[in-house]
Amino acid sequence: MFEFAWWWVWFALPLPLLFLLLPAVPRSEGASLRVPALLPGETASGRKPARSKWMLIIALLAWLCLVFAAARPQWLGEPVSIPDEGRELMLAVDLSGSMKIDDMEVNGRQVNRLTMIKSVLHDFIKRRVGDRLGLILFADTAYLQAPLTYDRQTVADLLDESVIGLVGEQTAIGDAIGLAVKRFKQRDESNNVVILLTDGQNTAGNITPAQAKELAVESGATLYTIGVGADEMLIRSFFGSRQVNPSQELDEAMLTDLAESTGGQYFRARNAEELENIYQTLDQLEPIKGEARKLRPRTALFFYPLALGLLLSALPALIYCLRNMGYRLRGQARSGGGA
Numbered sequence: 001m002f003e004f005a006w007w008w009v010w011f012a013l014p015l016p017l018l019f020l021l022l023p024a025v026p027r028s029e030g031a032s033l034r035v036p037a038l039l040p041g042e043t044a045s046g047r048k049p050a051r052s053k054w055m056l057i058i059a060l061l062a063w064l065c066l067v068f069a070a071a072r073p074q075w076l077g078e079p080v081s082i083p084d085e086g087r088e089l090m091l092a093v094d095l096s097g098s099m100k101i102d103d104m105e106v107n108g109r110q111v112n113r114l115t116m117i118k119s120v121l122h123d124f125i126k127r128r129v130g131d132r133l134g135l136i137l138f139a140d141t142a143y144l145q146a147p148l149t150y151d152r153q154t155v156a157d158l159l160d161e162s163v164i165g166l167v168g169e170q171t172a173i174g175d176a177i178g179l180a181v182k183r184f185k186q187r188d189e190s191n192n193v194v195i196l197l198t199d200g201q202n203t204a205g206n207i208t209p210a211q212a213k214e215l216a217v218e219s220g221a222t223l224y225t226i227g228v229g230a231d232e233m234l235i236r237s238f239f240g241s242r243q244v245n246p247s248q249e250l251d252e253a254m255l256t257d258l259a260e261s262t263g264g265q266y267f268r269a270r271n272a273e274e275l276e277n278i279y280q281t282l283d284q285l286e287p288i289k290g291e292a293r294k295l296r297p298r299t300a301l302f303f304y305p306l307a308l309g310l311l312l313s314a315l316p317a318l319i320y321c322l323r324n325m326g327y328r329l330r331g332q333a334r335s336g337g338g339a
Contacts (some may be wrong), residue, residue, distance in 0.1 A: 005072035015065050016060070017212055044051045044198060064280075065309030069302045077297040087191040088148055090180040091155075092132040093117060094198040094228075095162060097139075097169035101199075103230040106272055113199055113228050114164055116272050124279040125156045134183060138176035140168025140204050144183060172205030177212035177258070181219050192221040195282065196258075199229040201251035209254055216262045224263045225255040226278060230270050312327055 004010075020285070095114065104116035110117075125133065133155045135146040145154045145162070177194060184192045202209050216223055229247035247270075256266040269275035 001076045003074060004074060005074055007071060009067060009071040012070075013064070013269065016063055025338065032138070055316055058315055061317075062309045062312035065305040065312060068147055069304075069306035069309060071302075073301040073305070075299040075301060077299070079294040079296050087131045087193065088134075088184055089128065089191075089193045089195065090130050090136060090148070090183065091121070091159075092136040092138060092176040092180055092194060092196040093121075094171060094173075094176075094200070095137050095139045095160065095164055095166050095168075096198075097165060098199050098249070099228075100164045100172075101229070101246050104272060107320050112164070114162070116198055116275065118159055118162075118230065119277065120272055120275045121159060122156055123276075124282070125159075127283060128152055134180070136180055136183075136228055137162055137167055138172050138179075138205075139166070140170050141172050142175040142179045142205070143167055144179060147183065154339060163320045168204070169198045170204035171198060171202060172207075173202040173254075174207035174212040175205035176210045177209070177223065178207040178215055181212070181215045181221050184219065184221060191223065192219065193264075194221055195224045195226065195256075197226045198250075198255070199227065200249050203256065209258060213258050213261050216258075221262060223259050223262045224267070224282060225259045225264070226267045226269050226275070227252055227255055228269045228275070 093114075099114045100112045102110050102112050104111050104113055106116055106119045129152075132148040132150055133146070133152055134144070134148040135155050137143050137145050137159055145158050149155065173196070176196060180194045180196075181192075207215075213223075227247070227250045229250055231245055231247060252266065252268070258264075259266040267274075267278040267281075269278055
């Protein structure tokens with residue numbers, strides 16, 4: 001359906017007619033100075049009547065186009081249903097120094113833990129249609145990078161821009177959970193879910209994991225904790241190679257207690273495949289249906305009449321320049337022929 005967003009702008013259409021109401025400028029009856037014509041066939045007093053008529057028509061058409069564009073014409077598409085499942089989901093991602101350990105693999109390439117999380121988390125974010133997503137980054141302390149929003153692309157972009165060490169080198173798990181719980185908007189019949197990804201233990205912050213757990217239980221939030229990191233990693237040196245456990249500092253007991261105390265679950269992600277399987281499991285979280293919402297997509301059309309109006313506005317000057325150029329070329333040709 002076609003409509004004008006600012007239909008009231010059309011009241012400005014008759015404004016050029018106001019010039020007709022202006023008093024005429026009295027002409028002087030004294031001696032006048034005759035000047036040569038600007039273009040062939042023109043008199044000193046002005047252009048030919050026919051040309052003035054065409055210029056007036058062009059000016060009126062240009063004004064019509066500009067008013068048409070200012071009224072913001074747009075096309076409204078058919079109503080599209082937007083699922084509103086009533087789920088509010090906060091992602092808390094660890095940016096501590098240990099996240100730079102290269103014990104993960106993505107598409108056959110050895111990468112660090114944060115890079116793997118970004119790679120897999122992107123698909124998870126895209127599938128969250130109807131959910132409100134938020135993003136918290138934590139290390140020495142926790143920062144709200146993105147409040148709860150339906151704008152999934154912005155959340156994904158902010159996750160991409162995060163770097164290890166941005167907020168320190170330690171791990172404030174309690175602060176991350178506490179901040180996530182406080183940011184949940186009070187909403188009736190809503191699933192408040194925190195997905196926390198970390199590779200270590202709580203070593204910083206003002207809130208202990210026990211205090212954060214109490215906050216989550218009181219608010220009714222569900223915690224899903226994910227321990228990231230491989231169990232084995234081959235270290236090569238001048239003296240040979242040896243197997244080490246790069247995840248020996250991961251506090252799985254604490255993460256399990258946090259999750260199970262709130263009705264959630266603890267997951268272990270040793271590689272990208274396991275993390276993807278975890279996200280598929282999280283996809284099965286029971287949503288709570290909210291009120292149905294409908295959206296009519298809008299396509300702006302103002303730039304078409306605007307471009308035409310600007311072109312018509314420039315047309316008289318263009319015609320004048322072309323005619324004047326032709327006149328000068330013909331004058332130069334006659335001068336050359338006479339010589």
